[in-house]
Amino acid sequence: MTTLTRSRESGPHAAPSSSTALTGTRRLLRFGLRRDRVRIPAWALSIGGLIAYFGAAIPAVYPDAAAMQTRAEIVRDPSGAFMTGPGYGLDDYTPGVMIANEVLGMIAVAVALMSILLVVRHTRAEEEAGRVDLVRAGAVGRRAPLTAALVLLLVANLAIAAVLLAAVLLAALLVNDLALPDSAAIAAGAAVVGLVLGSLAAVTAQLSEHARTASGTAGGLLGLAYVLRGVGDAAQPGGSTLSWMSPIGWAQQTRAFVDLRWWPLLVGVGVAALLLTASFGLVGHRDVGAGLLPARRGRPAASRDCSAPRV
Amino acid sequence: MPGDVNLWPKLTGGEVIDLLASLHGRLDRARKAELLERFDLDPTKRTRTCSKGNRHKVALVAALAGDVELLVLDEPTSGLDPLMELTFQQCITEAASGIANLVVTPPTLEELFVHHYDGAPARAGAASTSGGAR
Numbered sequence: 001m002t003t004l005t006r007s008r009e010s011g012p013h014a015a016p017s018s019s020t021a022l023t024g025t026r027r028l029l030r031f032g033l034r035r036d037r038v039r040i041p042a043w044a045l046s047i048g049g050l051i052a053y054f055g056a057a058i059p060a061v062y063p064d065a066a067a068m069q070t071r072a073e074i075v076r077d078p079s080g081a082f083m084t085g086p087g088y089g090l091d092d093y094t095p096g097v098m099i100a101n102e103v104l105g106m107i108a109v110a111v112a113l114m115s116i117l118l119v120v121r122h123t124r125a126e127e128e129a130g131r132v133d134l135v136r137a138g139a140v141g142r143r144a145p146l147t148a149a150l151v152l153l154l155v156a157n158l159a160i161a162a163v164l165l166a167a168v169l170l171a172a173l174l175v176n177d178l179a180l181p182d183s184a185a186i187a188a189g190a191a192v193v194g195l196v197l198g199s200l201a202a203v204t205a206q207l208s209e210h211a212r213t214a215s216g217t218a219g220g221l222l223g224l225a226y227v228l229r230g231v232g233d234a235a236q237p238g239g240s241t242l243s244w245m246s247p248i249g250w251a252q253q254t255r256a257f258v259d260l261r262w263w264p265l266l267v268g269v270g271v272a273a274l275l276l277t278a279s280f281g282l283v284g285h286r287d288v289g290a291g292l293l294p295a296r297r298g299r300p301a302a303s304r305d306c307s308a309p310r311v
Numbered sequence: 312m313p314g315d316v317n318l319w320p321k322l323t324g325g326e327v328i329d330l331l332a333s334l335h336g337r338l339d340r341a342r343k344a345e346l347l348e349r350f351d352l353d354p355t356k357r358t359r360t361c362s363k364g365n366r367h368k369v370a371l372v373a374a375l376a377g378d379v380e381l382l383v384l385d386e387p388t389s390g391l392d393p394l395m396e397l398t399f400q401q402c403i404t405e406a407a408s409g410i411a412n413l414v415v416t417p418p419t420l421e422e423l424f425v426h427h428y429d430g431a432p433a434r435a436g437a438a439s440t441s442g443g444a445r
Binding site for chain 1: 312313315316317318319330331333334336370373374377383
C-alpha cells in the first residue's frame, strides 16, 4: 500500500478545545434510539404481554385454592424448584406468589437476552462491520460509542420495567391479588438482571473481535446463571448459596408477594456498576476493531480429513 | 473514510450523509445537494440495496460535505466507474485548495502517477501517526 500525503497550512479552524473521550455521545445515543425504536418496544410488549396472559390464564387453569396448592406441591419438589424459583410462600400459594416464583425467572432470561443483544449490536457488531471507522472519523470520542450503548441499555431496561410493572399490575388485578410494591419488585428485578447481563456483554464485547463470540459468551454465562440458581433452589427451599451466585437468583430473592425485601436487587446494581467500570477501563486499552483477546490463527495447510475425504 | 465501506442497511444514503456529516461538524446542505448531483447519487435509496460503488459515493459525499480540517481517504476511488473517478478528482482538488489537509491512498499505480499529489509515497504505516498496534 502506498500513501500520498498533501499537507497545507492549518486553516482558520482552531481545534475544538472541549473535545473529550465522550464527545458525540448524545448524537450517538439519539441515533441508537432511532435504530431501536421498533425493537425495544417490541421486546417490552412481548414480555409484558406474556405476563398479562399468564394472569388471565391463572383462573382458568387453577379455578380454586385446592388446585393452586396442588401446583405448589409440584414446584416444591427439587425438580420443580430447578425449573422455577426458590419457592417462597408455597404454603399459601396465591396467583401473585405464583408469578413471582414461576414467571419472574423466565422473563428475567428474556430481558437479559434483549440486553445482551442490544449492547453487542451497538458496540462490537458496529466495529466488526467497520461502521465505527466512519463514526469515529468525526468528532467522536474514544469512549462515546460504548457510553451511548450503555445509556441505551439503561433506557431500554427502564422502558421494560415500566411495561412489566403495568403488566404485572394488570395480571394481579385480574386475579384480585393487587400489590403495588411487590409488582414493582418483580419489574425491577427483571430490569436489574437485564442491566447485569447487558453490562457483562459490554465486557465480553471488549474481549473478542467478533460480535457472535461476544454475545455467545454472555449468553452462555446467562445460561450458567439460570442453572446456578436452579441447582441452588433445588438444594433447599428458599435457595442456597448457589442461588446467590446468580443474577436471576438476586431478582427472585426479593420474595415478592410473600415477604418483600429490596436489598437483593442492590447486589445486582453493584455488580452491574463493577462490570460497567471494567468495560470502560478495557475499551481504552485496545485499538478500534481489535479485541483484547487475540484472534486465533488456523492451520497453514489442510489436514488429511479436509483434503482427502474418504468416500 | 475506510477502503471498505459498510453502512447501516436500513438507512437511506441521504440519512447516512446527514448523520456522518453531523458527527463531523456542520453539514453544508447546499454542498450536499451539489455533491449528490455531481456524483449522480440517489439519496432516497436504502444502503442495503446500494452497490459497492454507491456505498463508496455515500461515504465520499459525507466526507466532502462536512466542514473538516483533515480528510483521510483510503482507496477512495475503488468501485467508482471512470467518469465518477474524474468527478472525484475534481472534488478532491477543490477540497485541497480549500482548507482540508488531505491523506489519500490511491488504489492503483496509474492513479499514483497520473494525479500529482504533493508529498512522497510512504510505505504502509510509515505515515501513520497514531494507533496501529497491528
